[in-house]
Amino acid sequence: xxxxxxxxxxxxxxxxxxxxxxxxxxxxxxxxxxxxxxxxxxxxxxxxxxxxxxxxxxxxxxxxxxxxxxxxxxxxxxxxxxxxxxxxxxxxxxxxxxxxxxxxxxxxxxxxxxxxxxxxxxxxxxxxxxxxxxxxxxxxxxxxxxxxxxxxxxxxxxxxxxxxxxxxxxxx
Numbered sequence: 001x002x003x004x005x006x007x008x009x010x011x012x013x014x015x016x017x018x019x020x021x022x023x024x025x026x027x028x029x030x031x032x033x034x035x036x037x038x039x040x041x042x043x044x045x046x047x048x049x050x051x052x053x054x055x056x057x058x059x060x061x062x063x064x065x066x067x068x069x070x071x072x073x074x075x076x077x078x079x080x081x082x083x084x085x086x087x088x089x090x091x092x093x094x095x096x097x098x099x100x101x102x103x104x105x106x107x108x109x110x111x112x113x114x115x116x117x118x119x120x121x122x123x124x125x126x127x128x129x130x131x132x133x134x135x136x137x138x139x140x141x142x143x144x145x146x147x148x149x150x151x152x153x154x155x156x157x158x159x160x161x162x163x164x165x166x167x168x169x170x171x172x
Contacts, residue, residue: 002030002037009136010040013108013129018042021122023110025087028133029056030097030106039106044087053080055111059094060104065123068092070115087111093118095130100138108133 010028017026025043029036036054038047051057058076059066069091071077082089091114094107108130110118118126 002032004039006040007136010133011042013133013136014040014042017108017110017126017129020125021093021110021118023112025089025109025111025113027109027111028097028106029054029094029109031056031060036106043111046087049082053082055082055089055092055094056107056109059107059109060096063096063104065096065127066092066094066107067118067123069117072115088113090114091116091118093123093126095123095127097130097134097137099134105137 014026014028018024023043026041027038027044028040030039031037031051031054033051035048035051036056038044041047055066055068055071055077068074068077071080071083071090071092077083077089077092080089089111091112092109093111094109096104097106097108098104108126110122110126
């Protein structure tokens with residue numbers, strides 16, 4: 001799923017998160033070894049940031065939501081360039097995105113530029129949206145890989161070939 005095209009279902013979810021929780025920023029974030037990459041985003045310019053400065057690194061390290069009411073007073077984030085510079089994240093709520101096998105691969109995040117708390121209802125809503133994100137991710141995986149054999153499906157094979165050839169199908 002990393003470095004894939006924009007997909008409307010994920011964009012709709014982050015738009016809903018922004019609206020329902022009244023936050024200026026929301027992302028579907030996937031985390032790999034060195035970076036966090038935004039599968040969908042609203043209110044942010046960057047498409048990725050180093051994992052070393054990410055909030056999501058902390059989110060995926062636990063099973064529960066990560067709630068930061070004031071990033072400036074939280075020692076994990078107080079010196080972060082994401083807090084002290086654009087996008088000026090002051091508060092954060094993140095729900096881990098968990099695979100059916102139990103691995104946290106990213107987070108659904110709601111962020112604000114002002115100090116704020118997130119109510120239990122806010123966290124429950126964000127959790128429900130995160131479940132939808134996980135369902136969407138799983139559907140894409142099912143469409144690409146045969147569940148029993150692990151082999152690529154026709155769709156998965158064509159997507160891989162398309163990516164390898166930079167979007168040009170080559171007939172040998």
